[in-house]
Amino acid sequence: MGELRTLQVRFDTPIARWELPLLRGAIISLLSRDNTIYHNHEAGGLRYAYPLIQYRQIDGKAALVCVADGVDALGDLLQAESLETMIGKRHVTLRIEHIDADRHEVEMRDVPVIYQLSDWLPLNDKNYKLFERERGLVARVLKLQQILTGNILSMLKGVGIFVPSLLETEITAMTPMRSVKYKGVPLVTLDIQFATNVSLPDQIGLGRHASVGFGTLTRIRN
Template sequence: MVEMSDVPVIYQLSDWLPLNDKNYKLFERERGLAARILKLQQILTGNVLSMLKGVGIFVPSLLETEITAMTPMRSVKYKGVPLVTLDVQFAANVSLPDQIGLGRHASVGFGTLTRIRN
């Protein structure tokens, strides 16, 4: 069940692939950690909205995400293509089910969401 929450819900997103080729170039141009985290938050918000739209759910109010922790980026290969993955912890004003996938290649196990609390 997906519903808006007055209290932020905390999630762990594992092996998230947030950056396509275009976004990776934009991300690399960002100066400073704060600007990079802001870019990742924008992508994360888009990933959540895309997933919800894909299952026919439309958010009635502004969806907010805030990355609260993240691991360094790691290089991985999928079908011989180099990709960049990371784990993030974030808060959101929406209640999402455990074990859904967000971001690129979610259907093959990348970007697995786990609720931490709330």
């Protein structure tokens, strides 16, 4: 199907999970306004495409996950005059502590691969109402599987990889839904384990607000 480049960059700056949108703003402030790959906005508003720069907390530290063309865009940040910035009201100097580059072969698998998806935001206003109408647990899980499949296909399309056959997903475990707020908007998030017949790279984001730490994917190794 295709090779997908990823790059994890961890800084030496401790960060809380709720500060990730602030980290995003802090890094954007170091770059020119026309660097759309970091802020995922265009002149007309939001760029409705898979985010190629994602802001993460890894091992308690501020981090970036760069995907596809986002890997090349890291050079824009490294060429900034200074990496001194503000995370909210906190003055920091971002120093790179660890870099991990990978080339992952995205391919269909005969044996399903098992993943954990943390802080996943599957529901927007429209599908939340549809989800609420489903009274049975089985029907709700099927609805979530349908959304998850769409999230994976959208991500792959966003990096130029197209699935040649039927993509299958099966949710094998899930936590209760939790209420969170993002930019003052109430949302619901949950963690799931699922099996799928496509191989995906670790630490990429799936679903809504994947650029700021929601929907982080981790492969479960037996």
